[in-house]
Amino acid sequence: MKYTEEGFADRVFHLHLRLTGDNDELYFRDYLCNHPEDAENYQLLKLSLWKKFEYNRDAYTDAKGDFIKRCTDLAHLAYGDRYATRTRETD
Numbered sequence: 001m002k003y004t005e006e007g008f009a010d011r012v013f014h015l016h017l018r019l020t021g022d023n024d025e026l027y028f029r030d031y032l033c034n035h036p037e038d039a040e041n042y043q044l045l046k047l048s049l050w051k052k053f054e055y056n057r058d059a060y061t062d063a064k065g066d067f068i069k070r071c072t073d074l075a076h077l078a079y080g081d082r083y084a085t086r087t088r089e090t091d
Contacts, residue, residue: 023083031075
């Protein structure tokens with residue numbers, strides 16, 4: 001069961017939408033895949049926040065923010081324009 005604004009629900013769906021060119025989630029994923037120590041630290045951070053923010057998803061997300069930003073910034077430096085959007089030239 002997952003907690004929602006209306007209480008507990010059997011089924012909950014999380015949609016991740018982003019603007020074209022906003023690929024920070026991909027950079028973060030790639031960084032963690034290539035840096036297992038930081039991936040483990042992220043897991044430990046999430047576990048440490050679980051009970052504290054079990055019923056407050058926004059606060060849980062905010063509490064992870066500094067860690068995610070640090071890793072994402074490092075990923076951008078390391079991977080450059082890996083996910084740059086390419087545009088087609090038109091006549």
